Amino acid sequence: MKLTRKLFSVVGFLALVMSAGQVTADPHTDGLALGKSNLNKLSSKVNNTNAQGMPHYTNNPPQSQNFGSSSLFNVGATRITTCKTAVAGSDKVANQECDAVNFLAKNPEDKVKFPVSPNDPIVKGIGDTINNATGGNVTQQCTTKTTTTPDIYATEVCNEYNLSEAKACTMGQVVEVDADSNYLCNTTHNALQSFDCHRGAVPTILQAPQPFNYSVDQGSNVPTWTSQTFNMNLSVQGTPQSFTLTGYRVDNNGQLLINGAVVYQNIFGEWAGHDIRNSRIVTNSRTGNSSLFDQYNNFLSNYHDDGCNSGCRGEAPNIDITGYIHEGNNEITLVCINANKIGPCSVTIQGIASTPIVVGSVISNGCIDLEAKSR
Structure with missing residues (x-):
């Protein structure tokens, strides 16, 4: 006891002793101090430009209907009930809430x-x-007691030996020679070998360049204040060698895609990085303002007529698009978004593809050396 x-x-x-040396931490005060020290630096990064770069950004978020509400209790309770049975989609960012x-x-x-x-x-x-x-x-004081137990070491040696002894055996045939034996010296035995060789005509094949010219204008098919998407085909026979986008005219705004990749466009800055294929323009009958929505019904920006811009007047990009073209069928997608009046909606592509052609043949006999060996 x-x-x-x-x-x-x-x-x-x-x-x-330990409780006397502790200093009571105040996380709330520390958090406020840290937040205030970074307030100016962080607040400067909150602006319209940075906000538009966030996933699922929109000027009209679903939560805006609750702005100014006197109580958020019912909003939170409703969200809990909704999320309880919600099925997660493929977009991980959209599932986070x-x-x-x-x-x-x-x-x-x-x-x-x-x-x-x-x-x-x-x-x-x-x-x-x-x-x-x-x-x-x-x-009372605690005392230190030192107990020394000498280590005991033992060295044991174990030797393993692999004893071997010479064995003698005979491999091959043992020839027994007697007086009636018949000896054959310097005798060569024939052997059979199978080889492939070619004898006949060898065609001479050259790669012949074939020019391609592709031009299309869908301007008459784009009514005013509409967004139209045209999916067309460019068939290339042979291996693409050099293809160039030589002409582009779209009023007011649009995109050119080849096999699903954006190659050229003249668009408003608010649409940068967006896929505007199959988009639509919605006009407010009361105010007369028009807005552009993408194919997923996301609001992009208000839309207006900026006159006949450079895309309307016509541009000669002359950019190399060979990397977007392959042999066979190529999907050419042209998006044209019109405004006040009907304008152009056209592209021009020029290129060269090479196709193999037979220009002659040479008669050869690749079996001469094998025939000589068989004699």
Whole structure:
């Protein structure tokens, strides 16, 4: 019992010393100080340009209907109910909101609980120790005792031997010679070998360049204040050698895609990085303002007539598009977004592809050497 009293006295003394040396942390104050120190630096990055670069940015978010609401309790409760049965889609960014709501709403219920009996040795042992503790003398000092036990080492040697002995054997045929033996010396035996050779005409093939000229204008098929997408085909016979986009005229705005890749465009800055295929223009009958929405119904920007811009007047990009072209059928997609009046919607492509042609033949006999060996 004396040993128990000494042990708890030392533990109590150490706990008293440790608690006296601690400084009560204030996470709230530290967080406020950190936030204020970075407020100016962070707030400068919050602007329309950076916001438009965020995934799923829109000027009219679904939450805007709750702006100015006196209570957000019903909004939160409705969102919890909606996310509880929502099915996650393929867009991981779009799934983040319901993932967070489900975690906060359901996590306390899903935590694994470990019931501990009052008679568990851990609980019972702690209670017995506390209830049976008595006061001790905190002035007693702990002493250090050094015990030296000499290490004992032993060295053992183990040798392994692989004993071998010479063995003699005979390989091959043993020829027994007697008086009636018949010897054959310097005799060559024939052997059969199979070889392939070619004898006949060998064609001479050259790569002949074939010019390609592709030009299309869909301007008459683009009514005013509409967005039209035209999917066309460019058939290339042979291996593409050199293809160039020589002409582009689209009023007011548009994109040119080859096999799904954007090759050239004249668009507003707000549309940069967006796929405007199959987009649509919506006009407000009350205000007369027009807006452009992409094929996923995302709002891109308000739309207006910027006059006859450079794309309307015609441009000669003269850029190399060989890397976008392959042999066979190539999909040419032209997007034309019109405004006040009907304008051009055209592209011109010129190129060269090579096709193999037979220009002659040579008679050859590749079997001469093999025939000589067989004689």
